[in-house]
Amino acid sequence: MEWQQLEYFQTLAQMQHVTRAAEHLCLSQPALSRSIARLEEELGVPLFDRQGRTIVLNRYGRLFLKRVNRMLMEFHMGKQELHDLVHPEYGEIAFGFLHTLGTGVIPDLLSAFRRQFPTIGFQLTQNHSYSLLEQLNAGELDICLMAQPTESKYPVQWIPLWSEEIFATFPREHPLANAESIGLDEIADEPFIFLKKGYALRSTTDQLFGQYGISPRITFEGEEVATVAGFVAAGLGVSLLPDVGLDKSKIAPVRIKAPKCERVIGIAAIEGRYMPPAAVRFKEFVRGYCDRITKSNLP
Template identity: 45%
Template sequence: MAEGEPEIELPHRPAELGPELPVTQLAPRLAQFAAVARLEHVTQAAALLGMPQPTLSRSVARLEAELGVDLLARQGRTVRLTRAGRLLLASVERALAEVERGAEAARAEADPATGRVAFGFLHTMGTDAVPALLRDFRAAYPQVRFQLVQDYVGAMLERLRAGELDLCLVAPVPDGDPALVARRLDEQRLHLVVPVDHRLAGRRRIRLAEVAEEPFVGLERGYGLRAITDGFCEEAGFVPRIAFEGEEAETLRGLVAAGLGVALLPPALVPRPGVVELEVTAPRTRRAIGLAWAAGRPATPPVAAFRDFVLSRRGRLLQHD
């Protein structure tokens, strides 16, 4: 700078705001600025927003000061956008439109008639019990939408805690977890499934200890049914020798039919060729089925309606069993 030349003061950001202005400070003023920019009139914008005109003028002026740039050129009672103002308005309009889409999605999610329920359930419940529940519920709430998730119990409960699921139909029923609420609904018999030519296939009932030396096929570790069946075997006095592991009950029935082992499984809806299902008299091989949801999390109207409907089916969830 030449000697004697006056200094030029450049707009600067207030020191307390730091290198970048927090969005939480910008957001309210951006919406107010957009209203003024659309109408090109501060008084009309103030009336639209339901706020005093001086308050709106100060808000826009503060926004300009915080950004360090003029956004509006005042011309009497009207205003015109500067080039910087036009650039900002384009981004603000896109942001506000996205916020409105988000707000609409949130409203739609909770709509009592058309909202959404994220519902997780066991694979073994998906062939009959869950379709029957959904059919009967939709008779009263025909437009409620469902996101259906089938997974093993541990994964579903984690998604429940994280808020990704609203409700879960699970076994075993979680107990002692302060993050969850669980209600027992029903219990389901587990049968010993053996190949049709098995030495015990002619029997109707057996004790589980009678197959202690047999190879077993079972679900992978982490599945609730695997933990339950391992527990029954332990109660019968042995640790099952797992020959094959799978992820789905009907696959296990196929493995049994092929002579690759025996399995403890819920009853088949349709008789499977090549296998026989035997009632186990000792121990009492039944698993509890329950409904779980996150503790302390408000339920939307459609979630609350479906939760109450499922709870009303206590003792009748597995009528086919």
């Protein structure tokens, strides 16, 4: 068995299309097919079910793919460790963050870091909490910024950085749009627009309503805060959102006086896993940067 056969198998398993996989690998289609056939012969089982021109990973293939993914991940991490020892001032950080942080916090943070460390690059991923945790565990991300995981099957180390107040958000023409503050019970009968299940902000809002025993009437669920805010602006409902740099010409954020409405954002990584020097440097920078910002905002 050759190392390249594992890489070919992984690519074909991901694409499940011989022609596209061969093009991606810069191989001829017959060469890829022969490599996979030799691998299957050596393993003694078929890895794909062939149906005309299409192929589908079978149960043997799915089982073997899990092992191959681990082997290749360890191999690439080993190469990265050696590279980092030789070139500690360079590197690329696989960094993930919540959708709601992309409008202001992340650009400012990355800009400040790049001014100090211009030779370090980034591979950025914007996603919701569940996917970020999966990507961390799979080794696709070094670190990420997210709300505290409420439930996680992965060994995640999460360090709190700052808290964000969450506001009741109304269309400008709503009767409560000019209120100084409201109680959550005052909007219990409103139609609500939330993010979909699985997003950290949605988990936080669900917990807030649960404290009051309120079952909100949800009319729409979105995948982006900007989309939710747009639906609110159109008069389709109200929402609970942090102040994340949204256009307030058409929406009105109002402070919630009870219960306390906030979420805590922190930095997460897989405990005990090797972290490249560039990522370690960035992690420490983020903690110092957020500490300075938090202190500067204190009264």
